[in-house]
Amino acid sequence: xxxxxxxxxxxxxxxxxxxxxxxxxxxxxxxxxxxxxxxxxxxxxxxxxxxxxxxxxxxxxxxxxxxxxxxxxxxxxxxxxxxxxxxxxxxxxxxxxxxxxxxxxxxxxxxxxxxxxxxxxxxxxxxxxxxxxxxxxxxxxxxxxxxxxxxxxxxxxxxxxxxxxxxxxxxxxxxxxxxxxxxxxxxxxxxxxxxxxxxxxxxxxxxxxxxxxxxxxxxxxxxxxxxxxxxxxxxxxxxxxxxxxxxxxxxxxxxxxxxxxxxx
Numbered sequence: 504x505x506x507x508x509x510x511x512x513x514x515x516x517x518x519x520x521x522x523x524x525x526x527x528x529x530x531x532x533x534x535x536x537x538x539x540x541x542x543x544x545x546x547x548x549x550x551x552x553x554x555x556x557x558x559x560x561x562x563x564x565x566x567x568x569x570x571x572x573x574x575x576x577x578x579x580x581x582x583x584x585x586x587x588x589x590x591x592x593x594x595x596x597x598x599x600x601x602x603x604x605x606x607x608x609x610x611x612x613x614x615x616x617x618x619x620x621x622x623x624x625x626x627x628x629x630x631x632x633x634x635x636x637x638x639x640x641x642x643x644x645x646x647x648x649x650x651x652x653x654x655x656x657x658x659x660x661x662x663x664x665x666x667x668x669x670x671x672x673x674x675x676x677x678x679x680x681x682x683x684x685x686x687x688x689x690x691x692x693x694x695x696x697x698x699x700x701x702x703x704x705x706x707x708x709x710x711x712x713x714x715x716x717x718x719x720x721x722x723x724x725x726x727x728x729x730x731x732x733x734x735x736x737x738x739x740x741x742x743x744x745x746x747x748x749x750x751x752x753x754x755x756x757x758x759x760x761x762x763x764x765x766x767x
Contacts, residue, residue, distance in 0.1 A: 511736055513645055513668040514691045519608065520576050521731065523548030525697055525738035531560040538564035540742040542575075550697075550738045552580035552612065553597050562601035577603065578738075580649055580671075582612040585626035590633025598642060609634060609643035610671055614651045619658065627655070628662050635665045647671060647695075653686035660690060669736070671695045675705055676729055676759035678766065684733060695736040698726070704765035710758070718749045725751075729759050 509521035524541040526534050526549065534557040538549055542564070551561050558579070565575065579597050584590045594609055611634055616623035634646040647669030651659070660666060670687045674680055674696035687694045705711060711722045718725065728747050730737045751759070 511693060511734075513693050514666070515645060515668055517607070517644055517668075519645070519669070519693065519695070519736050520546070520548035521736055522546060522727075522744040523550050523576070523578065523695075523736065523738045524742060525740055526551045526557060526561060527555055527697075527740075528700065529555070529557055531557055535560045535564045537742055539568065542568045542570055544743045546742065546744060547574060548576040548578065548736075548738075550578040550580075551601075552582065552610075553593060554580070554582050554612075558597055558600035559602075562603060566602060572603070576607045577601065578608040578610060579606045580610040580612040582649075584611070584613055584630050584633070585623070586629045587633040587636070590630045591636060594633070594637050594642065605641055606643050608645045608647060608669055609637060610647045610649050610669070612649035614648065614655045615658070619654055624655075624658055627659055631659060631663055635663070638665060645669060647692075651683075653682050656686050656690065656692070666690060667692050669693045669695050671697060671738075673697055673699055674730060674733065674735060675699065675702060675726060675766075676711065677705060677708075677762045677764035679733075679760045681760070688734075693736060694734070695738060696730045696733070697738045698740070699766045701766050702726070708762070708765050710762040714751070714755060714759075718751075720749050721745070724749065725759075729756065732756060 510518040512518050581593045584593050615627035637643045638646045645668040647667045649671045670692045672683050706722045711725050714725045715722045724745050728749050
């Protein structure tokens, strides 16, 4: 199965590729090379953020590719914005930096206050309203959230016109965040998983190596298959996505849920 055939349908009907390239922690030269290689190797989803500082060069790599824009899926995160007007301005600036007509998935990377009674939570509604306006005018084809806890999702949903299509969270063996997965599924919000900076600690773990040896595959393939079976879209740092040919059984999935978190 080719990369472009691996997609998941969001609740508004558009499709998100199962695998995408996470461009965090790249400098400009690395970002251009990674995006170029990823597109050449069949990856059609590119994830970036205003904080990464590489939107312009990523946009250049997209434009330099022969692949038509309609075949690509671009995700961008807007961080630290807590009002409607600033959200709209920041997203429009991101679109200009990418030199695109629209962003396929626009994510709000600010989740409000730290407690349910924090007055800052009210600003989440204001920022989200900016995303709703961007969605309605076509500047974003889907909108979503980053690192929202279940109570923050429930709080957001009380007063929104358009529910998030995607929830972007850190998920991996030893850190399953089951409550987030359950809450997302209950509200028909697609979970998209990212891997932490020190994921190599998980890759090198004894638990993962045991399963990799059993299934005659790499440790990274075990992690990706785990997330795939969790029904997650997945952002990875590799420009080539392996053709996963393994299936983890229920006991193995539970084993990966409860293994030690090697990132802490």
